[in-house]
Amino acid sequence: MTDDLSLPPVAAPYQLPFHYGALHNIGLDYLVDPAPVRKALAEHHPDLSAADFDGRACVTLNYQLYFAQYPNGGGITQEIEYSIVAYPTAGADRLARLTYEQYAHGHDQTKLLGIARLHVLCDNPLAIEAGTKLFGEPKYPAWFETTLPSLNGPAGDIWTVACKQATHAPSAPAVDRQDRPLLSFRADLTGLSRTPVNNTPITGYGTDPAGRPLAGPMNVYQPYQYVALAGAAERAELTVHDRTSPVGADLTAHIGTAPAAGAWTYQSAPVAAHNRPYYVPRVR
Numbered sequence: 132m133t134d135d136l137s138l139p140p141v142a143a144p145y146q147l148p149f150h151y152g153a154l155h156n157i158g159l160d161y162l163v164d165p166a167p168v169r170k171a172l173a174e175h176h177p178d179l180s181a182a183d184f185d186g187r188a189c190v191t192l193n194y195q196l197y198f199a200q201y202p203n204g205g206g207i208t209q210e211i212e213y214s215i216v217a218y219p220t221a222g223a224d225r226l227a228r229l230t231y232e233q234y235a236h237g238h239d240q241t242k243l244l245g246i247a248r249l250h251v252l253c254d255n256p257l258a259i260e261a262g263t264k265l266f267g268e269p270k271y272p273a274w275f276e277t278t279l280p281s282l283n284g285p286a287g288d289i290w291t292v293a294c295k296q297a298t299h300a301p302s303a304p305a306v307d308r309q310d311r312p313l314l315s316f317r318a319d320l321t322g323l324s325r326t327p328v329n330n331t332p333i334t335g336y337g338t339d340p341a342g343r344p345l346a347g348p349m350n351v352y353q354p355y356q357y358v359a360l361a362g363a364a365e366r367a368e369l370t371v372h373d374r375t376s377p378v379g380a381d382l383t384a385h386i387g388t389a390p391a392a393g394a395w396t397y398q399s400a401p402v403a404a405h406n407r408p409y410y411v412p413r414v415r
Contacts, residue, residue, distance in 0.1 A: 139345060142264040149261070152198040152205070153399040154351065155279055157290045157318060159367055160216075160393045162187040162231060167384045168215050175269070176247045178344045179217040179336060184231040189216040189392075190385050191246060192316065192369070194292045196279065209275045210253035211294055211314075213378055214246035215385075217336065219344065235357055235393050237330035242348065245334025250378040252294055252313070254306055259299075267337025267345045272297035272306040273313065282401060288320040290396075296376070312372040313379055318394055319366045320358050327354035328395070355395045364390030 141147055165188035168181050181188040193212040198205060216234070218226060222243050229238055252273035253259050262268035276293040293315040297306035332348035339345055360367060369386065373379045 139339065139343075145261055145265055147265065149265075150199065152200045154198075154397060155196040155399065156194065156351075156355075156397040157292075158191050158193040158395045159316060159318065159369070159391045160189055160191045160231070160235065160395075161386050161389050162189055162392045163385055163387075163389050164188070171249060171381065171385065172215055172217060172247060175249060176215075176217065176336060176338060176344065178220060179215075179247050180220045180223065182216045182218060182229075182234070182244050184229070184234065187231070189231060189234075190214065191216060192382075193246070194275075194277075194290075196277070206255060206257065208253065208255040208258045209277070210251060210255075210258065210270075211273070211275075211292070212246065212248055212335075213250040213252075213381065214248045214335075216244055217247040218243040218245065219346075231392060232359065235328065235330070235359075235395070236326065237328045242332055242334050245336050245346065247336040249381055252378065254297065256299065256304070256306060266335060266347045267339045268335075269337075272299055274306060274308045280398065288323075288396075290316075290318045290320070292316055296373075313376050314369070314371050314373075314382060316367065316369045318368075318391075320394060320396070323358050323360075323363060323366065325356040325358045325396075328357040329354055330357075330395070331355070351397060353397070353400075355397050358394045358396070360391050360393055364392075367391035367394060 165181055168188040172179050191214050196209050198207050225241050248268055251268045251270040253270055254274045259270045262270040273294050274297045278291040280288050294313050296309045296311040300307040331351040335347045337345045371379045371382045374383045
């Protein structure tokens, strides 16, 4: 007997797909010992199996800054997804055998290799609620201090992201910020060779309240930029500030001191520019 593959309901008042107005995104991939990763999948996503890249599993840390426009205004959200690259165990016979580099370049045409989310830390209560109800994401409050590459800032390609603890603020439009740091990372990609890759749709895996696995693809309409970090792993530094937190404990157990294997970035192109003013002659 097979599961009913009807579409899950869309919780009111949401509608899908969810459209992004702009997206700035960096991901760091780590090739790690598969044993702790498989244990985490068995606990959180028992219908999924970890991808095998030459005997290593892959975990990924994915920071997003995005804007969305609504009928009554707009909203800005920041979040980090900590995930295991995995696939549905029942679909194993459909997967080609890939190296990590092939996967990173988008060679999985089935898109079964997706991200099994373990932690999604987010600074927008509306996004926390929507991600939990629609996609079965393990999403909870956090807040961020960041420095990102920008046309409105100094030249360079340096990303720094610090994630700090927060709590839900009832009936408030924002989370309640706390000073406790959870994790941070820095990636200096300046001058490193990059390759445009077509690696979307990215399949995000979640689990609904009844324990059923969910798969939600996310399309990004321009190529990502992939940077192989072999020989340049020192360009990416991850720090776990609180190993007792849920995300800190998993980062420590799964990654430890493993170097980053690759980075991938996406930044939405600007749609307008307000130019430098000039003096207007005055009447004398």
